[in-house]
Amino acid sequence: DAGITQSPRYKITETGRQVTLMCHQTWSHSYMFWYRQDLGHGLRLIYYSAAADITDKGEVPDGYVVSRSKTENFPLTLESATRSQTSVYFCASSGTGQGSDQPQHFGDGTRLSIL
Amino acid sequence: ELKVEQNPLFLSMQEGKNYTIYCNYSTTSDRLYWYRQDPGKSLESLFVLLSNGAVKQEGRLMASLDTKARLSTLHITAAVHDLSATYFCAVDTRFGNEKLTFGTGTRLTIIP
Numbered sequence: 001d002a003g004i005t006q007s008p009r010y011k012i013t014e015t016g017r018q019v020t021l022m023c024h025q026t027w028s029h030s031y032m033f034w035y036r037q038d039l040g041h042g043l044r045l046i047y048y049s050a051a052a053d054i055t056d057k058g059e060v061p062d063g064y065v066v067s068r069s070k071t072e073n074f075p076l077t078l079e080s081a082t083r084s085q086t087s088v089y090f091c092a093s094s095g096t097g098q099g100s101d102q103p104q105h106f107g108d109g110t111r112l113s114i115l
Numbered sequence: 116e117l118k119v120e121q122n123p124l125f126l127s128m129q130e131g132k133n134y135t136i137y138c139n140y141s142t143t144s145d146r147l148y149w150y151r152q153d154p155g156k157s158l159e160s161l162f163v164l165l166s167n168g169a170v171k172q173e174g175r176l177m178a179s180l181d182t183k184a185r186l187s188t189l190h191i192t193a194a195v196h197d198l199s200a201t202y203f204c205a206v207d208t209r210f211g212n213e214k215l216t217f218g219t220g221t222r223l224t225i226i227p
Contacts, residue, residue: 031213042203042219043158050213058214090157094213103148103160104215 003027006091006107013081014115021076021110023091031094032074033104034058034066036087043090049074081114088112117142119206121218129226131193136221138187138204146207147187148215149178151200158203162189191223199225 004025013019023032030051035043035058045058047066055066063085065077074093078085088111092104118141128134138147149161162171164180164187171178175198177190187204201222205215 033213033215035217040219043205043217045214045216048214059216092158101163101165103150103163104213105160106150106158108157 004091004093004105004107006089006110008110009108010111012113012115015081015083017081019078019081019112021078021089021091021112023074023076023107025072025074025091025093025105027093027095027105028071029093029095029105030071031104032068033092033094034064034074034076035090035092036060036085037090037109038087046076046089078112083114086112086114117144117206117208117216119204119216119218121202121204121221123221124219125222125224127224127226128191128194130195133193134191136189136191136202136223138189138206138218140185140187140206140216143182143185144206144208145182147180148205148207149187149189150203150205152203152220153200161202194225196225196227199223 007022033048034046044060049055049068052071088109090109091107094104120139147164150158152158162178167182169180175192180187201220203220205217208214
């Protein structure tokens with residue numbers, strides 16, 4: 001089915017572990033984004049990508065790594081998880097550039113707990 | 116740095132009443148988005164507002180944009196329980212990279 005899918009939906013891990021959150025979209029959208037959602041902060045941008053092999057930092061990039069070798073995939077890696085990274089993570093994508101009237105489309109989210 | 120503020124943060128209202136959620140932003144932008152989020156769910160796009168004076172309506176919801184005042188409103192008419200959700204506005208940074216800055220959200224509860 002067309003759309004944007006995130007995996008896993010739920011993840012529990014321990015501090016210091018590496019964990020990768022996956023995001024896959026079938027629209028061939030150019031832009032992809034990772035956000036984290038925490039109470040009182042709304043959604044904050046972690047990283048984004050304008051195209052394959054082009055990524056850039058958002059508002060809260062520390063402790064995270066991204067890659068985009070293929071247009072459809074945009075994994076987010078926590079190299080050494082900390083409790084402050086416990087959050088709900090959303091991946092989003094959008095199709096076109098400046099002047100577009102298309103909104104970002106969001107995945108269902110990954111609820112990550114770090115013990 | 117672009118800042119986006121929504122108010123109120125929490126809103127309880129009775130069914131059948133009207134109310135408005137406000138979204139103020141700090142720097143020039145001419146694209147604003149409204150999203151809805153149900154508890155434990157993803158974000159659903161409601162409106163895309165692209166120019167000054169833009170007004171869009173869907174059912175009991177109407178959104179408007181005043182770029183000169185840097186203000187968008189989401190008006191709810193004759194609220195019904197199904198509209199209970201958290202509503203976010205988001206503003207682009209006008210640098211052509213599609214980045215959005217989100218407000219902290221307004222949690223709306225419709226009371227029968």
